[in-house]
Amino acid sequence: MKKVVSVLSVAALSLSLVLAGCGSKAPEQSQGGQAGQAGGGQAPTMKIGMVTDVGGVNDNSFNQSAWEGLQKLQKDLNMPEDNVKYLQSTGDADYVPNLTQFVKDGWDLTWGIGFLMGDHVKKVATENPNSKLAIIDAVVEAPNVESVVFKEHEGSFLVGVVAASMTKTNKIGFVGGMDVPVIKRFEAGFTAGVKAVKPDAQVIPVYTGFFDKPDVGKSAASQLYGQGVDIIFHAAGSTGDGVFNEAKDRKAKGENVWVIGVDKDQSLTFGKEITLTSMMKRVDEAVYRVSKEVIDGKFEGGKVVSLGLAENGVGLPETSKDTVPADVLKLVDEYKQKIINGEIKVPEEPQK
Amino acid sequence: MNKWRNIFLAESTLVPLAAILLGLLTGALAMLAGGFDPLLAYQSLLKKVFGNAYNFGETIRQITPLIFTGLSVAFAFRTGLFNIGAEGQFIMGMLASVYIGIVFDLPAYIHAPLAILAGALAGGLWGAIAGYLKAARGVHEVITTIMMNWIALYLANYILASFLVPEGKQNSEPVKETAVITIGWLSQMFDSARLHWGTLLALIAAVVFYVLLWKTKLGFELRAVGFNPHASEYAGMNVNKNVVNAMLIGGMFAGIGGACETLGVFHYMSISAAMPGYGMDGIAVALIGGNTPLGVILGAILFGMLSFGASGMKFGAGVPVELIRVVIASVIFFVAAHGIVRYLLKPVLAKQKEGS
Incomplete structure (x- = not known):
């Protein structure tokens, strides 16, 4: 009897799965078809893919920003939904196969997001000279790759101005991901901005070594706040999520601490109670712009685009007016003009 | 004809196969719950793995290190040791090989073998430290190997940053051309997938694994200690020595795996x-x-296919990476918990007994 029951149960399980599988497939497919038809007509049929680095597409940071840029493009131009796609990488070994997947599949543009992918984009671009690729945060010298870099130091200078104007303890923290040139630019600009307003304020930098470990970010933040720091600027991908968590805990206990977000307007994710402002890096804009160029047939391989304050590639979000007093924002605008005019030259490397 | 049928229906074949199937079914349930199409997902997985020469080659690339680390864990397990440290031994293998590959200037026929040998030694010694601590001080190897993993990671990062990585970069210099073990013509055949001699070495390592454990005195002792350390000691075997040996040899497998990964796939090592x-x-x-050499190879093939094909599931069916890990985990779950599978298969297996 027992045997019969177990046989039946296995059979029933597998049968129900098979049936359920078939059942769900049919409507989904037809939906996809309709969406495709609705998007047809005038909409471009170009296909644009992107490969995230290990941070993943939900990193609340530049990978996510890039994906939002692509999604916006797809909606704006009414492209079929399947014509923009991302692949997530789980390690070094994944970059080349993921990039190659898009390239070999004949996608019109393939994005590599993040400086970690520099060498890999170069390899794939060289092996597939007829493909088009683009990369964020690294310069790849190849005739079929467009590189986009940001002047993070300029934007960081401005949030440094905000931090220096708002600090009560005169101690300001910086939490970086890996100790690499891109992140160094954040620290350099930030410190310069702080010193410009308050030469005696102290900036304490901490490098966690990770872009994807919120727990490590939390303990780094705890250490800094423990030392009397009241504002932390993070440039550490999803490691920075931990900085926000720590600030939230302390705010709940009545401490007056702030976080300055990075890459995106992080007050939207973490709330205005703890997010003072954010150093927005418009990865979404860059992805949108270059992808649009491909669609319009204006893609320029080998070009390096460098986006700073003047190009609106970096800056503070609109929402900062709710958390930062108007006179501070005015000061920020003054410095912004000076940087654009070239009166102030923001250093790219931290001063020793 | 009948013989083949018997092999296919033998318990040792049937149980793992059923386990994999159950795992895939459970994964399918998870995908359904998430609103994705499991049939399309599995189709995309197969298409990713077998769809074209490039991806097939890359799947082999993915499988190779898994054979090495699988052998490493299995070898220690045969001596009753749980080697959680294959990760660290792998990293040390990478480090040693990349060091030899960059710093030395030698002809190809000696440079590459030397770099691999260095990787084997580094991985072996790294494992042997845990073995020694177990033998001399009774420290449990699970604890030490886990810790040694982190030590290896940060030691490697430190050495790379101090000696091998140019200022402001993330990757070390590439290893010299003479130390590279990529097979150019084969790579070309597979549309520049990163294929290397390490795959052949992995298969040889599996043979060595078998010969060593089952055809030598050393292997007999290692296995005896694994079955019952007290009885082995009573029989006059040196248990402590065997513990160190098992970790040393297990570590060497992982170390060679690491060396092949740097010399064959990346040609550099990055601060990670x-x-x-x-x-x-x-x-x-x-x-x-099941800690057998053939089983490890098959297990690595399954695992490599699943993890490389995962991006195909994302690409073809939109299944997010997290859900794919659930699928992989449920396959492992059922393979590991074969008691459940055996229970479900009882009627089939019982029938066979009657038949034979």
Whole structure:
């Protein structure tokens, strides 16, 4: 009897799965078809893919920003939904196969997001000279790759101005991901901005070594706040999520601490109670712009685009007016003009 | 004809096969719950793995290190040791080989073998430290190997940053052309997939694994200690020595794996915030393979296909990476918990007994 029951149960399980599988497939497919038809007509049929680095597409940071840029493009131009796609990488070994997947599949543009992918984009671009690729945060010298870099130091200078104007303890923290040139630019600009307003304020930098470990970010933040720091600027991908968590805990206990977000307007994710402002890096804009160029047939391989304050590639979000007093924002605008005019030259490397 | 049928229906074949099937079914349930199409997902997985020469080659690339780390874990397990440290041994293998590959200037026929040998030694010694601590001080190897993993990661990062990586870069210099073990013509055949001699070495390592454990005196002792250390000691074997040996040899397998990864795939080593993960996956591979050499190879093939094909599931069916890990985990779960499978298969197996 027992045997019969177990046989039946296995059979029933597998049968129900098979049936359920078939059942769900049919409507989904037809939906996809309709969406495709609705998007047809005038909409471009170009296909644009992107490969995230290990941070993943939900990193609340530049990978996510890039994906939002692509999604916006797809909606704006009414492209079929399947014509923009991302692949997530789980390690070094994944970059080349993921990039190659898009390239070999004949996608019109393939994005590599993040400086970690520099060498890999170069390899794939060289092996597939007829493909088009683009990369964020690294310069790849190849005739079929467009590189986009940001002047993070300029934007960081401005949030440094905000931090220096708002600090009560005169101690300001910086939490970086890996100790690499891109992140160094954040620290350099930030410190310069702080010193410009308050030469005696102290900036304490901490490098966690990770872009994807919120727990490590939390303990780094705890250490800094423990030392009397009241504002932390993070440039550490999803490691920075931990900085926000720590600030939230302390705010709940009545401490007056702030976080300055990075890459995106992080007050939207973490709330205005703890997010003072954010150093927005418009990865979404860059992805949108270059992808649009491909669609319009204006893609320029080998070009390096460098986006700073003047190009609106970096800056503070609109929402900062709710958390930062108007006179501070005015000061920020003054410095912004000076940087654009070239009166102030923001250093790219931290001063020793 | 009948013989083939018997092999296919033998318990040792049937149980793992059923386990994999159950795992895939459970994964399918998870995908359904998430609103994705499991049939399309599995189709995309197969298409990704077998769809074209490039991806097939890359799947082999993915499988190779898993064979090494799987053998490493399985070998120690035969002596009753749980080697969680294949990860660290793998990293040390990478480090040693990349060091030899960059710093030395030698003709190809000696440079590459030397670099691999260095990788084997580094991985072996790294494992032997844990073995020694166990033998001399009774420190449990699970604790030490886990800790040694982190030490390896940060030691490697430190050495790379201090000696091998140019200022402001993330990757070390490439190893010299003479130390590279990529097979150019084969790569070309597979549309420049990164294929290398390490795959052949992995298969040889599996043979060595078998010969060493089952055809030598050393292997007999190692296995005896694994079955019952007290009885082995009573029989006059030196248990402590065997513990160190098992970790040393197990570590060497992982170390060679690391060396092949740098010399064959990347040609450099990068300062990395996270472990490569092959060591941890190796535990699962050894488990799936029942700690036998052939089983490890098959387990690595399954695991490599699943993890490389995962991006195909994302690409073809939109299944997010997290859900794909659920699928992989449920396969491992059923393979590891074969008691459940055996219970479900009872009627089939009982019928066979009657038949034979």
